[in-house]
Amino acid sequence: MILLNPITILVAAAIIPAVILLFEIYKYDRLEKEPGRLLRSLVLKGIVATALAVVTEKIGIAVLSRVFPTDSFIYYVFLMYAVVGLSEEGFKYLLLRTSTWNSADFNCRFDGVVYAVFVALGFALWENISYVFSYGLGTALVRAVTAVPGHACFGVFMGTWYGLAKKQQIWGQEDMSVVSRTIAVVLPVLIHGTYDLLAVIGNTWIFVIFIAVMFAISFATVKKQSAQDHYL
Secondary structure (H helix, E strand, C coil): CCCHCHHHCCCCCHHHHHHHHHHHHCCCCCCCCHHHHHHHHHHHHHHHHHHHHHHHHHHHHHHHHHHCCCCCCCHHHHHHHHHHHHHHHHHHHHHHHHHHHHCCCCCCCHHHHHHHHHHHHHHHHHHHHHHHHHHHHHHHHHHCCCCHHHHHHHHHHHHHHHHHHHHHHHHHHEEEEEHHHHHHHEEEEHHHHHHHHHHHHCCCCCCCCCCHHHHHHHHHHHHHHHHHHCCC
């Protein structure tokens, strides 16, 4: 039976966590639901961001390995923040902004959170498929409670500031909008870099605590932003 096919099981295990989170963030969009065509395109943009990040990360690793010993702490710091974090969150933001900033559908502040999380989970979904096919079902289970919701959290932080930036731009506060857009990139890069650095070299308990705090703040942020959502 096709349902028992090992490939089908691996694909399902890789996709289901992201799909569940996509429906969850969609549920919190209480004022005006976003059109399906736009949301589907944002998931696809997240997949494109994955491919772009792979290229820049390979280049970054090649450069770093010539500058620092690959087993040194400074190597990992630059790798996780300047290469991985900046590449992944930078491309997410780039594709997010080019797809939604001037969209007529971007008419509520919480839309920024929805858009950013959909891009982030498109990224996580495709990345998860590659990891699961490389390392097996056990990896899917671990990533279902770490990396996939982690990307969603990065999207929440990005989208919160992105939505604020849109509000400020509409209200004629262009300088403040630029600052908020900058934070929308820098904050997720720093959080993402810290997540990866702790995952590689940190104490397990510190990593678990970091994840728990990040998840709690993200969930509280989503609830607050949804409850206080308003038309722009």
